[in-house]
Structures are given as structure tokens and as C-alpha cells.
Amino acid sequence: MLIACWSPKGGSGTTVIACGLAAVLARSAPSPVHGVLVADLAGDVPAVLGLPDPAGPGLGEWLAAGPDVAASALARLEVDALPGLRLLPWSPTGSGDAPLGPGRAEALLDALSADARPVVADCGRAATGAGLALAAGAPVSLVVLRPCYLALRRALAAPVRPSGVVLLTELGRSLGRRDVEDVLGVPVRAEVAVDEAVARAVDAGVLARRVPRSLGRALRDAVGMGAGQDAA
Numbered sequence: 001m002l003i004a005c006w007s008p009k010g011g012s013g014t015t016v017i018a019c020g021l022a023a024v025l026a027r028s029a030p031s032p033v034h035g036v037l038v039a040d041l042a043g044d045v046p047a048v049l050g051l052p053d054p055a056g057p058g059l060g061e062w063l064a065a066g067p068d069v070a071a072s073a074l075a076r077l078e079v080d081a082l083p084g085l086r087l088l089p090w091s092p093t094g095s096g097d098a099p100l101g102p103g104r105a106e107a108l109l110d111a112l113s114a115d116a117r118p119v120v121a122d123c124g125r126a127a128t129g130a131g132l133a134l135a136a137g138a139p140v141s142l143v144v145l146r147p148c149y150l151a152l153r154r155a156l157a158a159p160v161r162p163s164g165v166v167l168l169t170e171l172g173r174s175l176g177r178r179d180v181e182d183v184l185g186v187p188v189r190a191e192v193a194v195d196e197a198v199a200r201a202v203d204a205g206v207l208a209r210r211v212p213r214s215l216g217r218a219l220r221d222a223v224g225m226g227a228g229q230d231a232a
Contacts, residue, residue: 002112002119003223004138005166006126007145008154014144016202017166017192018122019048021219023208025118026084035084037117041131042124043090050205051087054079060091063104063130071111082208086117105133113139126160135160142166142189142222147175152183164189166222190222 005018022038038045039059046053058077062069074088081087108130112119121138123131135141136159143162145151147170155162165180165188177188197212211219 001140002109002115002121002134002138003140003142004121004123004126004134005142005144006123006131006135006160006162007143007151008125008127008158009145009148009151010125012144012146012151013168013192014124015042015044015048015122016198016207017142017144017219018120019045019208020198020211020215021222022085022120023082023211024216024219025120025223026082026208035086035117037078037086037088037112037115037119038081039088039112039119039121039134040090041134042122045087045122046089047205048202049081049087049208051081054087054089058089058091059108059130063108064099064101065104066101067103067107071107074108074111085208100129105130109133109137113137126158132160135162140164140223143184144168145180146170147173147180149175152180156183162186164222166190166192166218168192168194170194190218192218 005014007014022036026036062074062077078086078088121134123135126132126135141162142164143155144166145155146168164186167177167180167188169191177191181188193214195212195214198215201207201210201212
């Protein structure tokens, strides 16, 4: 299962949602040996997971390489994040911009789709390149939105039609779930309240170790896991 998390507008919380979702899936994995893979196409996943930036090469370098660098090389780029969770990092620079070799975005989509583990991809804004390819081609494509007119307008104009929405709910907004579903024509799979507990967990680097209860419940809904033990 490949799940692509993306947003048409920066600052929507896509990386936090992707990391939280990967952590929730890792807790339900049958064993740490199988686990979950989180693929970082935006450059911020290590920081949200409370990890140092990886010192070696990453996805940016793989995507810029020629066709002689096989998909099997991706496994050698992975690093341990947490028990049951592996990270496919972007690059040491942390930048989400990189040149693309011919056919590399499609090759990445094929490789991650064929992985036996659940894979969560943080595609960032998914405006171009590999992020766009994953957001468009993943079996589960989740757009992360705030109930904001500008974000909704950009989502409607995006070149990707998501399979569902993760809606970050905020007090005082005039737009809600029904408005988002009516405009985009896809279901809101989860509503995530903007919660200071999530911000504190990110700032402390413990989000994946202690997923706040409200976030854990919402993200289980997003991938159809149903009710289960609350994350603590």
C-alpha cells in the first residue's frame, strides 16, 4: 500500500500528517521486521521525527541519477527511524528541489508501489517532479488541507485528483467538511483538530513515539483502520 500525502499550498501540515500516519501504521504492523517505510520528498521528515539529518545520500541523488542506478539501490538509502519504521530520506541538504533524470519519477512510483510494506510518502506541495508523480499515481492520495478558501481554490486547480482529504479543522472558519467535499468531489477521510498537543510533540521531536490521541484516532480513520487502541 502506497499512501501519498500532499498539499497544494505550503504550511498545511503535510509532513506532520505523513509522519503521524507512518507511526500509526508502524504500531499496527505484524512485526518490526516488516514495518513501515516513510519516503521523504520534501526534506523535513527527519526533523519532525526528532532525528538528525542523515549523513549519506538520499532520494534527491537517486532521482538525479541515470537509468543505470536501479530501484534496488533505494533499499541501501534507508535508515532506521523508530522500531518498525524506516526512513527513505531526501538528501543531506534537506532541500526539496533536485534535477530529475529521465523516467526517474515514474521509476520511484513503481518501486514504492511494489514494496511489500506500507509506504507513506510526504510529497510536500506535489507541484512538479517526483512528488507530483507519487501524488497522482498512488493508490491512496490524500490531500492535506486547512478549511481555507485559498487552499481549497488551489486544490481545485491542482493537476492531481486526490482519493480523499485530511482536513485540519480550526475554530472560527466558515468552511467545513461539507463545503470541501462539495467543491472537490472527494470524501474527507479524516478531520484533524489543530491541537497544541501536536505542536508540542513536533517541537519536542517525539511525535512518532507518542502520537497525540486526537491525531492517532483521526489518522486511523484516514486509512480505514477503524477504532483501535488510542495512541498515547
